[in-house]
Amino acid sequence: MAAHTPSGTSYVRAQAVAPLPPPLVESGAIGWLRTALFSGPLNIVLTILSGALIVLIVPPLLNFLIFDATWSGADREACLARPDRPVVGACWAFIRERLGYFIYGFYPIAERWRVDAFFVLLTIGIIWLLAPTARRRTLGAIYFFVVMPVLACVLLLGWPAIGLPEVSTTQWGGMLVTVVVSGVGIVFSLPIGIVLALGRRSRMPLVKLFSVIFIEFVRGVPLVTVLFMASVMLPLFVPEQWSPDKLLRALVGVALFASAYMAEVVRAGLQAIPRGQYEGAMAVGLSYWRMMGLIILPQALRVTIPNIVNSYIALFKDTTLVFIVGIFDFLRTIEAARVDPKWATPVTSTTGYAFAAIVYFICCYLMSRYARDMEARLTTTHRR
Amino acid sequence: MKRGILTFGLAIAIASAAFSASAQTLNAIKQRGALNCGANGTLAGFGLPDAQGNWAGFDVDYCRAIAAAIFDDPTKVKFVPLSAKDRFTALQSGEVDVLARNTTWTISRDTSLGLNFTGTNYYDGQGFMVRKSLKLNSALELNDAAICVQQGTTTELNLADFFRANRMKLKTVTFATSTEAVKAYDAGRCDAYTTDASALYGERLRVANSNDHVVLPEIISKEPLGLAVRHGDDQWYDIVKWTHFVLLNAEELGVAKANVDAQMKSDNPEIKRLLGTEGKYGEALGLPNDFVVRIVKHVGNYGEIFERNLGQPTPLKIARGLNALWSKGGLQYAPPVR
Secondary structure: OHHHOOOOOOOOOOOOOOOOOOOOOOOHHHHHHHHHHOOOHHHHHHHHHHHHHHHHHHHHHHHHHHHOOEOOOOOHHHHOOEOOEOOOOOEHHHHHHHHHHHHHOOOOHHHHHHHHHHHHHHHHHHHHHHOOOOOOHHHHHHHHHHHHHHHHHHHHHOEHHHOEOOOOHHHOOHHHHHHHHHHHHHHHHHHHHHHHHHHHOOOOHHHHHHHHHHHHHHHOOOHHHHHHHHHHHHHHHOOOOOOOOHHHHHHHHHHHHHHHHHHHHHHHHHHHOOHHHHHHHHHOOOOHHHHHHHHHHHHHHHHOHHHHHHHHHHHHHHHHHHHHHOOOEHHHHHHHHHOOOOOOOOOHHHHHHHHHHHHHHHHHHHHHHHHHHHHHHHOOOOOO | OHHHHHHHHHHHHHHHHHHHHHHOHHHHHHHHOOEEEEEOOOEOOOEEEOOOOOEEOHHHHHHHHHHHHHHOOOOOEEEEEOOOOOHHHHHHOOOOOEEEEEEEOOHHHHOOOOEEEOOOOEEEOEEEEEEHHHOOOOHHHOOOOEEEEEOOOHHHHHHHHHHHHOOOOOEEEEEOOHHHHHHHHHOOOOOEEEEEHHHHHHHHOOOOOHHHEEEOOOOOOOEEEEEEEEOOOHHHHHHHHHHHHHHHHHHHOOOOOOOHHHHOOOOOHHHHHHHOOOOOHHHHHOOOOOHHHHHHHHHOOHHHHHHHHOOOOOOOOOOOHHHOEHHHOOOEOOOOOO
């Protein structure tokens, strides 16, 4: 016993006392409530207010979306209030009947499997490229950027020679258009944006001038104007047979527009890299492109991931603007269907918009969720 | 400056449209194997895709009728959905052959925009919807009524004019969108809701008990809707124009989808000329002489098109009103085939 107490005094405890559990008011549910929700007068007020807000909003929302909703029916009669059913919630029967239209637009029914096939190809490409455990990513990149676009073109546009009837882009619509427009915008805006950002910081006056003019010009006009110019002015100046397809015009407009914004995002990242990194890279004798590719861009892109994803999410939602040039994207198909006399009821519009909100939320939330995971994976070396 | 560019663009458009006149729209369509039809896509009863993505509607059926006349096949139409903003460019630039998108015929569109309107296939105008319980028979009884209307539209101006001209007191309640205005009307914030009659019947379905609401018979503005083509190809203009006229004539003479074969044997000279068993009126248009038979067989006559898309069998239940034949108290009148 004495061996354990260096001083040999018997009143000194030789062993550490096992720690007591924290007091009940500081741990467990009560403790959590106290620290997280009621830790001060301001927080108490905020908690009560938010609680009241939740009670006020959530039950009616759930009632409308789920408990009072109509799940099946053949036409508007199913979603109308009747004496035995005075409160009518969301008319999901309408969404159910029109779901095909919301996904494929005017795409001929017999050919819709081609759109499904495109979605499958796209999903494979995305998973291959983005999943953290995926192997042979170079092959995946070749697939995603070369093989898949070609296959998608053949599938969606058709190639009569191999038995796929032609489907012109005026028949595309719904989710297909939203995915194609935002996909093209997302895929093209990053490389073009990087080139523009490098151009803007370049020491070559002509390159710099061109980049600055392009970026500032595009950022100086609203997307609606770009789309409108592309689809209204262009056909007036170009003969009919040379005039590009309407969807293609919108695609180019969206891609260029997104690139200008992306350029500024990337430039912010480039400027965040300390000068020493540039000087160090030059000191070991790397050429400009190798310096950028090996040292600067990997760091710059890493710090700008939140901003890049932010732009992507904004772009995904901005694609709804293509309706202004008569292209039926996902939201527009819902807007078109909600006026259908077969389904027009007091709740049809609300249901349509609620459905659109849910779908857009899921898509955008997945994007931001993935970005957060990726950030966590990449920033292990130096946390900021 | 912007105006200058626009005018310049328009001038080029009109010049190129005039230039393409020699290209002959009809031949181009035959070569292409399909009619390019500029349609609405978002207006109930006039142009709207159904659950399968097939186009249906009153204006849509006009394009099908033209396709039937040319190809004897109403499905040989490529519908191009157009917004209110890009519809004229699409027609001027040749993207579509005919614009069937509930377009109001006005002098500026007919002249400086370089369009030719081919007649009025639907006489539209601003109307009022009220509750049945008010027991109103006419818009003139709306004195001192609160009226829901969409902000910043011609509708709002017409409303003020109508009330001023009839020395009635007006209380307007304005909203940014028609959806909001209808909601407010349904909630009882106004006694009446006003917009174009064609849309009014559709909006009626969006109130809680549509059967408790009626559309008053008065139409207080002129909105003649019609199909339009480019300047510069008179043959094509005639074809579209006479598609409309023969649809009316067919209804007037009682030639319908179901009886067209029997009517081919009719002794009535007017029917004989209409159906091409006598005379060569189709040829003069560049179409086969029996083009009316093709149209009526595939799409029916004017009355059938109207009833199928807008009339009593549909939820819209639009009354013929001004769109009844001239012989039945309406305005639809077609020149004779002879």
